[in-house]
Amino acid sequence: MRSASFNTLFEKPEIDASFTVQRGNLAGFDLPRALQQRSREGVQGGKTRFEELSGIMQSKDGRHQFRSVKVQAGILKATGQLDISPSAEVSGRVQSELRSSAGAVRGSFSISGNSQAILLKP
Numbered sequence: 001m002r003s004a005s006f007n008t009l010f011e012k013p014e015i016d017a018s019f020t021v022q023r024g025n026l027a028g029f030d031l032p033r034a035l036q037q038r039s040r041e042g043v044q045g046g047k048t049r050f051e052e053l054s055g056i057m058q059s060k061d062g063r064h065q066f067r068s069v070k071v072q073a074g075i076l077k078a079t080g081q082l083d084i085s086p087s088a089e090v091s092g093r094v095q096s097e098l099r100s101s102a103g104a105v106r107g108s109f110s111i112s113g114n115s116q117a118i119l120l121k122p
Contacts, residue, residue: 015059025049028118031071031078031096035107042121044113049073062086075100080111088115 003009030046037043048071055069064084071078080094092111097104109120 012061013059015057018054018056020052020054021050023051024053026053026071028115029111029120031094031120032076032098034109034120034122035096035098035105038107038122040122042109042119044117044119048076050076066092069094071096082111084115090114090118094120 003011003013026048028045029048030043031048033046034043050071050073052072053069056067058065058067063086066082066084069078069080069082075098076096077099078094078096080092082090082092082094084090090111090113093108094111095106095108097106107122109122111118111120113119
């Protein structure tokens with residue numbers, strides 16, 4: 001974290017960090033369903049279970065940026081980037097793949113909406 005002084009460190013924090021999270025759920029969107037349904041209108045809601053989530057997070061003035069994000073969940077792999085504005089608007093892109101012995105299904109999706117209603121659209 002960075003700030004002009006220690007006293008203001010938590011008033012307007014600036015964060016630049018890498019992260020790794022083991023076993024969890026990403027609430028608000030379902031990557032496997034988005035890959036399988038391929039709807040022009042997009043897919044909204046659900047959750048994506050993961051074994052490992054990693055990336056780089058930068059936060060300043062209420063804006064959060066996630067870069068080099070990687071999701072690993074069994075046969076699902078995904079990479080992408082995501083921005084969250086101070087008003088909780090979400091935007092970004094994700095490339096994902098479901099790989100099994102029968103083959104692979106790949107897709108690229110735009111991420112839009114807000115933190116309460118995320119839309120994945122091809």
